Amino acid sequence: MPSFASFAQPDxxxxxxxxxxxxxxxxxxxxxxxxxxxxxxxxxxxxxxPATPVKPIEIMEVVMVT
Incomplete structure (x- = not known):
């Protein structure tokens, strides 16, 4: 088994x-x-x-439905 020093390459x-x-x-x-x-x-x-603006009325309808 070779020693680890033999793997060192100075060049x-x-x-x-x-x-x-x-x-x-x-x-x-x-x-x-x-x-x-x-x-x-x-x-x-x-x-x-720009994203399509959501009308406040639509938000209120969704809140009312839920």
């Missing part, structure tokens, strides 16, 4: 600094995605057609 292509850069890139990417989703939702809410 690995991703060292600590690359790992930090990768984490930073992922964080920036997620931040951009969140901002874009926020902008899209805001635009959708602003441009949404």
């Amino acid at each position: 690995a292509p991703f060292n600590c600094t690359d790992d930090r850069t990768h984490t930073r890139l992922v964080a920036v990417f997620l931040l951009i995605v969140v901002v874009l989703v926020h902008i899209a939702l805001t635009w959708f809410i602003i441009n949404m057609p």
